[in-house]
Amino acid sequence: MSRTLQRLTTYGFVMIGALASIFPLYYMVVGSFQLKADSAFSGLVPRPGNLGLTNYRDVDKAISLLPSLANSAIFTLGTVVLTIVVGLPAGYALARLRFPGKTAVAAGLILVLALPFQVMMIPLYILVVRDYGLADNFLGMILPFAVNATAVLIFRQFFVALPDELFDAAHIDGAGELKTLMLVAAPLTKPAIITASVITFIGPWNEFLWPFLITKKHSMQPLAVSLGEYVSTNAATATNPYGVILAGACVLAVPVIVLFLVAQRYFTSAALGSGVKE
Template structure:
């Protein structure tokens, strides 16, 4: 037993020895982003490599706010990301439940189409989507255009379908025999059991919406509807690029993602691995 424990400990030490430097390599660009956000532009492009923060973060943030109205764009991004996450989780949960519980003609075709949409590049969809929303419906620069078109998420439907398919059907059948309605089975039994998967899906959807750039850039050209990533893009001009302000905005946008993941990482890991063992 002592020999096995020693070998296991040796493997753990070797694993940490390999993964530790790799983690530092991954974290270095993030740390340099923080350092650059506290420096003037001439310091960012200085030949001397600086690894410690300076004192210009507030000055860079004031410049960022003056050029883009950044706090307003962050508020727009928060509203869009939270609303999109909640509505998309609801829709994908209902779609996944329907694909598991109901047997209907064409069910296999629907599942195949959902799988097929995962292989489509986003740029194949975004142009027809933009023409339909902006030209035919005239909904550009509206909350509806920012939130509703990205709601359907094929990955989310497959996530929830897998989660519901792993649950014992006998549990739902027993509730149905007792007279519990289908909607109550879904909301009071299935959804509570799928909490880890829902948490993992919510993190993925929130981060995807928070970082989305192409669709808000196309559909929201007015300053009052710009999201924060689009606002940062406006700082890249033909003759001047405000690198200090861009790095400062990137730091501000990174903090919510880290907070969401840190507080929900337990649910994220359990949700990702929920279907690994049956």
């Protein structure tokens, strides 16, 4: 009886935590469809007569959702691709190669994770804008995020978990390190690639500060920046300001949620793989 009670208590706490986590998302979706803002507790239950797509039309008219989404996609996908191209061989080198300073490099990656981006923002801005002249340029947005320490560590851990016999067999067959990476190791990294891609995707997709600093043309701004500027300047003039803001937030959140749901099973696969060492 006590075990059953303990199990029910555990499930109860889990359900409360899950509901507390989902509630803001639910509130955002319901509020984005409300024609008139209803902040009362009863407003949590949507009334059919107060629902519509007006808020989405208003935010689209104000900031042009499709071009802003396209800018976000270019910025984010460019960052993800460069992160994988750089992170995969870097993780392999840290896991499988022996070279002077290897421990220091791994420690440096952890140190980079501990530093907030704002600490490096001013020197990055001077370097990218003044020295390289990449203001209002997708390359200028992407470069500071092209090397992701988290992705490198994910690949490193994945390669460490692979059996040594796999690499020894490739070396016995005469394969060098590059050939071993491309033909033996890389084809096995699908779970790690997807995990690193999703984690990398979330940062640039939601990033506001760096694109805001480096882009002055509205035609170059990602959705997060366009929505932020709209909230600070024009949202108050809308019929339902909160509804318009929540509609924009929903559009910004949907791609991340869809990507996570599609790739969720690979997180489990990557976690299991990193915990097994033959």
